[in-house]
Amino acid sequence: MSFFSSLRQKAPFLERIAESFTPTMSRDERFRLQYKLPQEEYILDDTNTDVSFLSPYSSKFNDDKKMYANGKSVAYVFSGKLFLTPHFLVFKDAFDETSCVLILNISTVKRVERSPSQSYAFALLVTLYSGTQILVQFIGLRSRSEQFCEKLKEMLKHNIPNAKRLPEFVESCYSNFLIEKNVLRKHSIAAPKAGLGQHFKYPGQPDVAKEKAKLRLWFEYFKENGCNMAMIQNRTFQKLVRIGIPSRMRGEIWELCSGSMFLRFSNPGEYRKLLDDNRNKTSMAIDEIEKDLKRSLPEYSAYQTAEGIQRLRNVLTAYSWKNPDVGYCQAMNIVCAALLIYMTEEQAFWCLSNLCDIYAPGYYSKTMYGTLLDQRVFEAFVEEKMPVLNDYIVQHDIQLSVISLPWFLSLFYTSMPLEYAVRIMDIFFMNGPRTLFQVALAVLKVNGDDILQADDDGMFIAIVKHYFQTLHESAHPDSEDIKYRQITKFQELLVTAFKEFNVITEDMIVQQRNKYKKTIFENIETFVKKTQIRRMPKTFNLSETEMSNIYDVFYQSIETHKISLGTGSSNMTFEVFVQFLGKFCDWCKPCKSDDDPVYKKQKKNFLRKLFNNWDSAKLGELTINDVVLGLDKMVTPDMLELINYFFSLYDEDNDGQLQKDEVLQMSEGLLLLTTPWKTGKYVDLLTKKAIEDDIADEIVKESHPDQETVDKIELPAGVTIDEDKYKAQQSERYLKAASSFLQRCFEYARPLELDQQVDLLDLSDDEDKSEKDKEQQKKKFAAIVANAALDPTRPTVIDLATFRMVILADETYELFFTTTLRSSIHLEEGADSNGNNQVLKSMFDGIIADGRRVAAQVRRRVDSVATNRSRTESIDTANDQATTVSTATATTRGEDLDDFTADHPEEHEGLLQSSWLDIDEDGDEQHEPRQERKVETMAPSIQERQQDLIEFEA
Known part of the structure; x- marks a missing residue:
């Protein structure tokens, strides 16, 4: 083992090869995670x-306070690698990376000098x-060693301000209090502030003798290996942790192992500043906190008090x-309450931060993705390590995650x-x-025989609950050996967890997490999506399809928001809103x-107006509900409702009137x-109708088909359409519509509060006035009204009724609010993997490829001609004949536009798949003849105008 470790030390390229197997995490990230360093740390060099160290309180330290006496070493030497970061020196041994680990904050360094006793080697003391x-003895090229020393020197200078805060910080550590009181004999100093246990006693009934014995062992360890910010961690340190940390030392050792001590030192006053800056503020998290405060470890007496x-x-x-x-998330109150028993508020705050970020990532999040993922990993470990038990659990449909979830989520505090x-x-x-995995597997292993007798979840839970309540009892009460009878169930649990399941490593957990992460995240996203759509x-x-597409594109647009992780703001800013609409509209x-x-x-002005209108909370951000309600108004099939909504966008004061500037803004919006x-870029129904009519007329003119052959008509090969011609015609039509809109708006605008500025009506009943006087009065009134409307010094307004009339008076804008605008919003298409709406084929390809649509137009032409001939024969006079023909032709043209989609919905649907053509998306919708709908829709506006005129002339 030591041979390969030494080889790895001498061959750094092996580390780079090993790093290539975990590409998802950089070298600096793995380094920070391994040694629990703050996020701003990175490896400088x-x-x-070879490192050796000696504490001033050690028995090996000589009277002259020199590490070396008479040229002989009195300290152990460890070979390994030394890392330098902006604020830390980290050493790990090459043997097993646990025999000697030194995480040294550079602020604790008082002096650095060349070692005088090592003239043959480059070394620092x-x-x-x-x-x-x-003592640091460098191995390798001298130039590399000098380069490392130069960077160390630079970092020491940068950390001078932090070094000045060090004495005050170490006074908050209980280990420093032990050294000063028992070694330096400073009896006047007081113990540092601690957790609630200092006043409300610590949990359980600790044996005073054992507590003092443990404290004595830790005191001896501090003397030999340093303490708090300058402590070496070795095998003895690990043994002392396993046998149990003294209650008064537990808070400091927890924050030292978790790395939160480094956070507390590097962020002085931040905890108190957070409380002061947000005092008296409210949030959803604070409301949830208040609900759970009295449910946090209620069995501990301190949480029955106000303090x-x-x-x-x-x-x-x-x-x-x-x-x-x-x-704030569920179970955070339980974990935090446990920390506060042994820690001060500031210590618990930083420890909770590292616990959530490093030890239990995703456990305490909005989606609890970390806990759900680890439950799947735990099930995989059970299947692998205890196949018999796993088969029994599966066979009896016992939900293991329901039982083990509280173990992981509350870190066994509630179990x-x-x-x-x-x-x-x-x-x-x-x-x-x-x-957590080792202990959870040990619980199942120890209770395996009883669990195999359980038939359902209820029995399983009862067995485990009874086991946890009897952890203090003997594990082998019937044993003849007194030593076995003295072993408690808890001791047996620890031995099983950390001996038998010591094979569970961090690498195995990471590998299993990566294996199931995608599935768990997809399940979370699906569940969140269904839940949120249901609550819309x-x-x-x-x-439902459109709602689903809106949901997908909404959260795709907000790149900072991760649904599965529950992180990032789920609200949409204006910049993101513009990109979002660009994917649909x-x-x-x-x-x-x-x-x-x-x-x-x-x-930008129009989109900002739309954004503000959708922003229901007026917070400068849109929620998914705001967007859904806004788009629902934009795609309404009710023409009048859409016209009213467009008017309301510019009527921001809700007075039912638009002044001149607002009318100009509306014109720009249109x-x-x-x-x-x-x-x-696209065509509307009018242009499409004109193209088909021209093709049909050309076929009728050239081939003169009769009723028998009309159904067989197909477009001849080589038929082409002059796109530029129709684009120019359509462009001219839309420009004319925009010009007419402004002209009519100002023509029908009425002066604001005109009745208060001029006496418009003569209500006297003077019957002696002559007809000439009355006529002059009417002319005078008309001139006053006209001048008032055009006078720039006297503001004019249009109301909703007038706006409707102006829109319906123009064929292009009427069609725009009836069909074109709604069909330009493609909510049913969603977005592809690149986030772009799918581009459809050209309209002209569809017309040329399918002659049935044109055939339908030809059929109408033939029917129209036959009808005209029949009517011509039955009419005697030429004038009546001309009138009848004119009426029939007008009716046919009106029906052509309306019957286009009704007669051939399948062709209509096919032609919708175009990039230049943009028509109504609903193939079954039939449009009323424009002439009839216009009269019916405009009736209220015309009646209002007639009523105004009647009142004028009364």
């Missing part, structure tokens, strides 16, 4: 060295604040503000008595999360016009929305 001396509850509240609240992605749970935590903080507000125009997709500053500004059709 590393070198092979490092003296720490406590007096401990460390214990307040400490727990402070730590949980501070952490919720520090990590808003997590906030076994506190005095035993903290013993598990001692080893947990030293060995990492594999401890009721909509009237969106199908034709008029929001990137185009060449984006290079035009004017168009770019118009687009120009933006119609850009894809104005530029010819």
